[in-house]
Amino acid sequence: MRYGEKNCAITGVGISEVSRGSDKSSLELTVDAALDAIADAGLKRSDIDGIATWPGGDGNASGFAPVWIAQLQDALRLKLGWYSNGGESPGQYGAVFNAIGAINAGLARHVLIYRSMYEASARKLAFANSLVKAGERQRGGFAWYAPYHVHAAALQQSLYFNAYVHKSGIKPEQQAMIAINQRRNAGLNPHAIYRDPMTLDDYMASPRIAGPLRIYDCDVPIDGSAAIIVSAIDAARDCRNSPIRIEAVGSSMQYRNSWTQLAEVDTQAQPKVAEMMWSRTDLKPADVDIAELYDGFSFHTLNWLENFGFCERYGAKDFIEGGKRIALEGELPVNTGGGALSGGRLHAYGAVWEGCTQLWGRAGERQVRGNPQVCATSTAGGPLAGAMLLVRE
Amino acid sequence: MSGSLPRPLPALDRDNAAYWTGGEKGELLICRCGDCGYYVHPPVRFCPECESRDVAPQPVSGLGSVYTFTINYKQWVPGLPERYVLALVALAEQEDVLVPCNVVNCDPDAVTFGMPVKVLFEQCEDLWVPLFEPVED
Numbered sequence: 264m265r266y267g268e269k270n271c272a273i274t275g276v277g278i279s280e281v282s283r284g285s286d287k288s289s290l291e292l293t294v295d296a297a298l299d300a301i302a303d304a305g306l307k308r309s310d311i312d313g314i315a316t317w318p319g320g321d322g323n324a325s326g327f328a329p330v331w332i333a334q335l336q337d338a339l340r341l342k343l344g345w346y347s348n349g350g351e352s353p354g355q356y357g358a359v360f361n362a363i364g365a366i367n368a369g370l371a372r373h374v375l376i377y378r379s380m381y382e383a384s385a386r387k388l389a390f391a392n393s394l395v396k397a398g399e400r401q402r403g404g405f406a407w408y409a410p411y412h413v414h415a416a417a418l419q420q421s422l423y424f425n426a427y428v429h430k431s432g433i434k435p436e437q438q439a440m441i442a443i444n445q446r447r448n449a450g451l452n453p454h455a456i457y458r459d460p461m462t463l464d465d466y467m468a469s470p471r472i473a474g475p476l477r478i479y480d481c482d483v484p485i486d487g488s489a490a491i492i493v494s495a496i497d498a499a500r501d502c503r504n505s506p507i508r509i510e511a512v513g514s515s516m517q518y519r520n521s522w523t524q525l526a527e528v529d530t531q532a533q534p535k536v537a538e539m540m541w542s543r544t545d546l547k548p549a550d551v552d553i554a555e556l557y558d559g560f561s562f563h564t565l566n567w568l569e570n571f572g573f574c575e576r577y578g579a580k581d582f583i584e585g586g587k588r589i590a591l592e593g594e595l596p597v598n599t600g601g602g603a604l605s606g607g608r609l610h611a612y613g614a615v616w617e618g619c620t621q622l623w624g625r626a627g628e629r630q631v632r633g634n635p636q637v638c639a640t641s642t643a644g645g646p647l648a649g650a651m652l653l654v655r656e
Numbered sequence: 657m658s659g660s661l662p663r664p665l666p667a668l669d670r671d672n673a674a675y676w677t678g679g680e681k682g683e684l685l686i687c688r689c690g691d692c693g694y695y696v697h698p699p700v701r702f703c704p705e706c707e708s709r710d711v712a713p714q715p716v717s718g719l720g721s722v723y724t725f726t727i728n729y730k731q732w733v734p735g736l737p738e739r740y741v742l743a744l745v746a747l748a749e750q751e752d753v754l755v756p757c758n759v760v761n762c763d764p765d766a767v768t769f770g771m772p773v774k775v776l777f778e779q780c781e782d783l784w785v786p787l788f789e790p791v792e793d
Contacts, residue, residue, distance in 0.1 A: 393732065400667035407698065408756045410663040410785040411742055414732035418742060426724040429769050473742075474726030521698070523744065523754050528724050 266543045267367040268360075272499035272506035273653065274373070274492045275304025276619045281454050281487035281607045282383065289329035289381040289486070294338055296488035297375055304492045305503025306373060311492075312344045313371025315358040316378065319348025326385030326484070335377065345370035353514040353536065353649035354557075354642030355611035360514045360649065362493045374493045378612035382484035394419065407523050417481055417560065419522065420644065421474030424562040426529040428475045431577035433565070435475070439466040440583040441561035441597075442479040442604055444590060449601025451591075451629035452617075456483050457605040480561040482603035489612035491619070506656050507619055510637075513540030513650035520646040531563075533570040533641070536648040541572070544652055548572040551652075552635035553621050554595055555614035557643040558602040567641045568597070571650070596631045611642040615653075622655040661735035663780050671699045674713035679777030679784025685713035686753060695750040718775035719748040720755075720788065727764045739764050745773055745788050761789040 277299025279292040287295070301308060320331030332346050345365045349357050355378060362374040393414045394405055401409035405419075413419050427433070443466060449455035461479065469477045499506035513536035518526060525531065541547075548571060556567040565579040573595055574582035583589050589597040600606050600617035607613065618638035620626050638653040668676060671687075678685035687696040689703035690710035696703055701711045725743035728736075741759040746752070759767050760776075773788040 395664040397664075400665055402667045406666035406672075408742075409666045410780065410783075411756055411758050412661070412663070412728070412732075412736060412740065413742060413756075414736075415730070417730070418726065418728050418732075421726040422724050422742060422744060425726045426769075429724075471729040473728045473730060523756055524698070524752070526752070528744070 266511070268363050268509040268512045268543070270496050271363050271366050271493055272496050272508045273615070273619055274494040274499045274502040274504060274506060275300045275302070275306065276616045277301070277303055277490040278454060278616050279488040281456060281485050281609065283456060283485060284383050284387065285486035289326070289379050289488070290334055290338060292486060292488040293330045293335055293377055293379045293490070296379070296490040297335065297339060297377055300375065300490040300492050303504065304373070304494070306492065308339055308341060310373050311341050311375045313362060313365055313374035314341065314343060314346040315362045315365070315374055315376045316348050317352060317355045317358040318350025324385060324388070326381035326383070328379070329381045330377070330379045343371070353516070354644065354647040356512070356642050356649035356651060357514075359493060359509070359651065360512055363509065363512070366493065366495050372495045372498045375490060376493060377488055377490040378610050379488035380484070380608060380610060381486050382608065383486045386484055404522050416644070417476055418473040420560055421472070421476050423525070423528045423531055423645070424476060424560065425474040427562060427565070430529050431580060433580040435467065436463060437580040437584055438475065438480070438561060438565070439463055440586045440589070441558070441564050442466055444583070444586045445558070445598045445602045446605045448591060448599050448629055449605035451627070452600045452606060455601040455606040456485060457601070475562070476560060479604065482559050482608040483605070485607035485609070487607060487609060489609045489616045491612065491615055504623055507622055508654045508656060510546060510652040510654040511540045511544035513537055513648070515539045518646070522645050525646060530566055530570060531643060532646045532648040533566055533643055536650050537570040537572065540650040540652060546637065546652060550637050551595065551639045552633070552637045553599055553618065553631055554597045555599070555618040555638060555640040556597060557611055557614065557641045558598055558604050559608070559644055561604060563643045564598065564602070567643065571639055571641070591629055591631055599626065599629055599631060614640050618653055622653065661733065663785060665780055665783055671701070675699060676783045676785070678713070678715065679779070679786060682777070683715040684718045684775045684786055686716050686747065686749070687711050688714040695747070695753050697753045697755070716747055716749045719791070720745040720773055721748070722759065722767060722769060722771045722773060723754055724769065725759060725767050741767050743767070743788065755786065757786055757788045759789065760787050766790070
């Protein structure tokens with residue numbers, strides 16, 4: 264059987280300005296990223312016949328998902344054969360997986376996928392992205408946490424991270440290498456938010472947030488947008504760039520999908536998702552040239568190093584010790600553009616943008632040497648997880 | 657746990673109302689299958705073990721152990737306590753029933769993985785919110 268993702272490729276990527284407070288609206292930032300991606304693929308607006316996003320416009324002041332598909336479609340006057348959002352999907356990459364389905368169904372040939380955030384501006388007005396909606400009774404899966412003052416993902420997720428610390432024995436000085444490595448990479452990325460070097464002393468002196476999380480373990484709210492074009496493989500070969508094939512995906516839910524009833528809180532939902540991805544390719548972890556791993560919090564990256572099989576369970580602390588293996592010149596460069604911790608929270612699509620930028624050899628000062636061809640990338644958070652293996656032709 | 661901030665509260669529905677209101681009688685009510693005895697949580701009147709629809713809230717002992725926990729340090733909103741413990745407690749009756757809570761009546765630094773705890777309730781409007789505290793030796 265030929266898996267459907269192998270019929271699809273990323274043909275262009277785009278990014279807006281990324282800032283701690285933009286003079287542009289979230290819609291204009293999205294237009295910037297979309298036009299950048301369309302031009303990068305060598306396409307025109309009229310070539311785009313599908314749109315996907317995650318989770319879809321949320322219609323509130325949080326800045327988490329400020330742009331609706333319909334707004335972008337109308338702003339660009341696109342003529343679509345298919346469109347879909349979907350927050351209940353395998354993490355942020357659910358939009359890509361939906362596009363794969365649409366392309367294989369013949370509903371679209373060139374799908375524009377975007378992720379826009381306006382959380383930097385939102386936070387200047389209020390703590391508007393609190394998990395708790397003030398003045399009303401809470402509903403949905405998070406409502407089990409409602410009375411316990413769980414105002415932020417950092418607190419809820421640190422429940423899982425503390426279990427990981429307990430089981431793995433990782434020390435703060437080891438954990439710090441994720442943030443320090445990414446700050447070093449961000450220093451070489453003109454799009455990154457925080458570019459000044461960070462030392463271990465800086466890290467250890469930073470404020471504690473919750474459990475083992477310090478502030479530098481948390482991603483940076485930004486205003487910005489990233490976009491990618493996913494194309495049918497035959498159409499991709501007519502585009503400007505060498506197609507970056509979607510070699511394999513992990514999209515499964517073979518576990519209790521719950522923020523409270525996760526069986527293995529320390530690994531979250533990721534192991535089964537990674538297993539699925541590897542089951543759909545002949546490639547192995549040793550074939551991966553770069554890894555753009557989800558880093559909403561540094562511990563997600565630690566989890567993914569293990570769950571992808573780059574090191575053994577609870578072996579990440581040794582794998583990252585000293586930072587050499589995960590550095591740009593190391594055996595497995597990780598989060599090469601600074602990730603969300605220092606680059607800014609483009610919520611997994613910054614990772615796709617950076618991974619493709621590296622695979623196309625355009626990363627400038629931070630370009631990984633040796634002509635990288637294979638990128639593993641992931642999204643995560645509690646029961647949400649998705650994974651992709653990208654291969655440049 | 658002290659602090660002036662009112663607890664945000666969940667909306668009640670037919671499935672979860674027993675859990676959030678059983679504390680009025682001092683009971684932690686967890687849905688249980690009348691046929692096979694499996695505890696179904698979050699509550700729904702269907703047993704995933706034996707497919708029985710004979711599932712109803714029943715009081716449990718209120719004893720459990722700390723499955724995982726974390727200490728909050730950041731003042732997310734005005735009025736929060738300086739430090740407090742968020743935990744998932746595994747119920748004594750069935751270890752895969754995990755309930756979120758604050759662990760109270762102890763120093764946050766005294767909470768440990770696997771620590772035995774017991775339920776207590778705090779009335780908030782029409783709800784009795786389950787909290788847990790250490791079991792005395």
